Amino acid sequence: MESQTHRVLILSRRDIESVVTIGDAIESVEAAFREHGLGHATMPAKVYLDLPEHEGDFRAMPAYLPNLKIAGIKWVNSHPGNRARGLPSVMAVTILSDPATALPMALLDATYLTLVRTGAGGGVAARRLARAGSSHLALVGCGVQAKAQAEALRRVLPIRQVTLFDLRQETARALQAEMGGWGMKVRVAPTPRECVQEADIVVTATPARQPVVEADWIRSGTHINAIGADAPGKQEIESALLARARIVVDDKEQAFHSGEVNVPLKDGTLKPEQIDATLGEVVAGKKPGRRTDEEITLFDSTGLAIQDLSVSRLAFDRCRERGLGTAIDLLGL
Numbered sequence: 136m137e138s139q140t141h142r143v144l145i146l147s148r149r150d151i152e153s154v155v156t157i158g159d160a161i162e163s164v165e166a167a168f169r170e171h172g173l174g175h176a177t178m179p180a181k182v183y184l185d186l187p188e189h190e191g192d193f194r195a196m197p198a199y200l201p202n203l204k205i206a207g208i209k210w211v212n213s214h215p216g217n218r219a220r221g222l223p224s225v226m227a228v229t230i231l232s233d234p235a236t237a238l239p240m241a242l243l244d245a246t247y248l249t250l251v252r253t254g255a256g257g258g259v260a261a262r263r264l265a266r267a268g269s270s271h272l273a274l275v276g277c278g279v280q281a282k283a284q285a286e287a288l289r290r291v292l293p294i295r296q297v298t299l300f301d302l303r304q305e306t307a308r309a310l311q312a313e314m315g316g317w318g319m320k321v322r323v324a325p326t327p328r329e330c331v332q333e334a335d336i337v338v339t340a341t342p343a344r345q346p347v348v349e350a351d352w353i354r355s356g357t358h359i360n361a362i363g364a365d366a367p368g369k370q371e372i373e374s375a376l377l378a379r380a381r382i383v384v385d386d387k388e389q390a391f392h393s394g395e396v397n398v399p400l401k402d403g404t405l406k407p408e409q410i411d412a413t414l415g416e417v418v419a420g421k422k423p424g425r426r427t428d429e430e431i432t433l434f435d436s437t438g439l440a441i442q443d444l445s446v447s448r449l450a451f452d453r454c455r456e457r458g459l460g461t462a463i464d465l466l467g468l
């Protein structure tokens with residue numbers, strides 16, 4: 136009997152960009168969070184490989200979602216100095232494998248998919264935790280992830296006004312120009328305080344290691360997506376605000392290690408019992424979403440492998456349907 140050659144599909148960023156938008160990834164990512172909240176996902180916390188000589192790190196992120204027939208691993212970095220070299224600070228590849236046979240199905244560029252899944256995760260959180268009529272968005276840090284958050288948030292909330300702040304004013308101005316066609320009022324604030332103080336939703340997406348948003352600046356009823364802190368020692372929000380907010384993390388183990396809560400937990404300003412829920416528990420209905428118009432809610436995103444693999448599966452299915460990508464006989468089977 137003639138054996139059938141197994142082919143692995145190589146999917147480039149261009150292939151993936153043509154079939155998956157942040158808006159249409161929101162449902163896939165929400166399904167993955169639901170599985171996580173129901174306890175159906177296997178996802179060891181990400182493994183960090185520090186590169187102190189290069190002021191960066193690599194991270195290995197495996198996950199298995201049996202009900203969604205998804206298994207695989209993402210290999211991703213964080214090199215904040217890369218922008219000065221004309222390279223993205225975050226780049227990634229994902230291997231998607233068949234859980235039944237372990238055969239690799241696809242090798243995907245995951246740089247674009249990382250921002251898709253992070254944006255979509257922010258959208259899932261805001262849909263459950265922000266006030267329903269939230270219309271004023273503040274972005275502190277105006278890089279790649281901030282734009283992805285804004286893309287997702289405008290799909291789930293009636294955003295009409297955006298205020299931007301970045302340490303580098305030209306970055307804020309560039310994002311303002313990009314948002315020109317979005318049909319919203321977009322302005323650049325001179326200080327982080329003026330950026331956030333009248334917002335309904337605040338997104339922080341900087342690599343900061345000292346808080347950039349102070350507790351007194353945030354009014355009651357605000358929802359915060361804290362995106363930037365994803366490694367030990369990173370912190371964007373003053374600890375006093377975390378102590379006042381209702382905190383929902385993406386995953387407790389990862390958040391305690393490297394999320395927005397990692398510094399205040401280590402210095403004792405915050406107690407582990409003050410972390411109210413995981414986003415998966417909220418999506419699965421085990422814990423409530425927003426409870427009152429007054430509470431300050433904070434979603435602490437570290438980025439989960441289940442998000443990566445759910446959007447990778449979406450990209451794989453759509454590319455295969457449309458005949459995109461390059462199939463290669465990688466294993467010689």
Ligand SMILES: NC(=O)c1ccc[n+]([C@@H]2O[C@H](COP(=O)([O-])OP(=O)(O)OC[C@H]3O[C@@H](n4cnc5c(N)ncnc54)[C@H](O)[C@@H]3O)[C@@H](O)[C@H]2O)c1
Nearest residue numbers: 253276278279280301302306340341342362363436437438
């Ligand atoms: N939670 C997640 O899932 C997730 C996913 C990807 C990246 N990240 C993290 O998000 C952060 C941003 O990533 P990115 O790809 O958008 O990076 P980026 O380099 O594209 O953008 C970061 C922006 O923050 C600005 N900035 C730096 N310090 C600031 C400060 N103190 N105040 C205001 N602005 C400041 C920079 O000028 C830059 O424009 C990084 O820390 C990254 O590791 C988190």
